[in-house]
Amino acid sequence: MLEGIHVTRISVRGVAVASATAVTAVGAVVGMASGSEGKTTQTVDVAGATLLAEVPSGAQAQTISDNIGQQATAQQASADAAAKAAAEQKAAEEAARQKAAADAQAKAAAQAKADADAKAADDARKAEAANRSKARSALTTTDSTPVSVSPGSVQDLARQIVGDDAQFQCFSNIVKRESGWDYTATNKGSGAYGLVQALPGSKMASAGADWRTNPATQIKWGVGYMNSRYGSPCGAWSFWQSHNWY
Secondary structure, eight states: OOTTTOOOHHHHHHHHHHHHHHHHHHHHHHHHHHSOTTOOOOOOOHHHHHHHHHSOOHHHHHHHHHHHHHHHHHHHHHHHHHHHHHHHHHHHHHHHHHHHHHHHHHHHHHHHHHHHHHHHHHHHHHHHHHHHHHHHHHHHTSOOOOOOOOHHHHHHHHHHHHOOHHHHHHHHHHHHHHTTTOTTOBOTTTOOBTTTTBSSGGGGGGTOTTTTTOHHHHHHHHHHHHHHHHSSHHHHHHHHHHHSOO
């Protein structure tokens, strides 16, 4: 506490005692001046006696001092608790700010990735469409006049391409049931085309741009398809017998 500002009960009483003593002294002087000579004026310091009686003893003063100390300690503890709470609140606010910033950064990164993925997918679709368009253009510039061959000739051609007699027989069993060895056969319902009824027929463009009119191209594609999907023409024929398709 600042000196000169807080006045304790004891210091106030001391001032009162001094004041009462002064008043008593003045009264005595006045009495002597106005009274008879030779008479002794007896004064009683009533105020001083009363106030001094109220001054706390040593034990009481210690108790008061202890109480003041406890109050000061309690006030300091309250101030420390308030400061700690303020610091914790500030730390929580800073953590929340940092989390919000991290969340915003993660969201921005996710959005950027999504945009990049969408662009890549769109580019892939455009490239695929361009390839299809290019393939269609190549097909339209290819001679579409069918090759004049008999079914027997197509079978001989297939035998040469397949090579193995057993595998050729399996290949023949499928082609006979799918197209009757007609390399221009078209399924009006599904759109499947050719000797092996490729669906769609444009798949056979991977074996040659003349897939519509050249049975050799269709045979090469058909044998490659059976080998990759079923292991061999006989594997494809085994599946066909169970499902009536391959």
